[in-house]
Amino acid sequence: MxxxxxxxxxxxxxxxxxxxxxxxxxxxxxxxxxxxxxxxxxxxxxQGAVAVMPLTDDGKLIAVRQFRKPLERTIVEIPAGKLELGEEPLACAVRELEEETGYTAQNMELLSSFYTSPGFADELLHVYVATGLAKGESRPDEDEFVDVLELTLDEAKELHKNGEIRDAKTVVALFAWENRVLRSRE
Known part of the structure; x- marks a missing residue:
């Protein structure tokens, strides 16, 4: 200390x-x-987790819709998953992106790492931006059921506005994506 x-x-x-x-x-x-x-x-x-903000070449976000038992409802999120013991965050990001969405990425860039709720938990979440995407076959875990979505920025903002995007990692990704789009217009 x-x-x-x-x-x-x-x-x-x-x-x-x-x-x-x-x-x-x-x-x-x-x-x-x-x-x-x-x-x-x-x-x-x-033990920590990763999340991936996959952006297609035509400016769409790949997201997943899934049921979250603690909320008793479905929400839309960026792909994510927990780190396995000893697993590097980048390797986990690559694995989770492909498992949940079927996509692979040529480029993975760390956007940010943050504690999800330090008032009671020590979870550290690493968020990556994935670009150069290639579509493949998803392989979700046997207890994981998801719909894969392709969203424009406006569609994602509308999902946030109507409460379908509510988890912290996806909200952070949404704001980072909007900032990225705004910077590219300068």
Whole structure:
């Protein structure tokens, strides 16, 4: 830790594992606060994930529509998936793009890496821009059911406006895509 910010540090006094699943682990930590008091922190551990913003040569975004059980509805998202143990983010991005959409990309560029919800989770998400796309056959996981969509920027913005695009990674990608389009017009 940087000593410059030591006055903000919360020291872990104890940690109790609550749940260990295939995707997440949940624990409750007792921490010593900077003011000397104690508090509990509920923490979700996740090994990280990637998302891909695939852009076709004719200016469309490849997205997927899928049912999300925590929301009890379908939403439209950019392709994404969790990192396997020891897997490099770029390799995961290449794999997820092809599995979910059937597309491969000549170019993959890291757009950004960010924590999805640092108030309770340590998940780090890496978002890539994929260009030079070639269409192939998708191979979703056996428990994954998706519709592959090709969207113009205006169509994607309308899906965001009407609530079909609501997840953080896709909203970030949408704004980055719009910014990219605006910069290309300058």
């Amino acid at each position: 940087n000593n410059k910010y030591e006055h903000l540090y919360e020291k872990t006094i104890s940690s109790q594992s609550i749940y260990e699943g295939r995707i997440i682990k949940v624990k409750v930590d007792d921490v010593l606060l900077p003011n000397g008091h104690t508090a509990k922190r509920e923490i979700v551990n996740h």
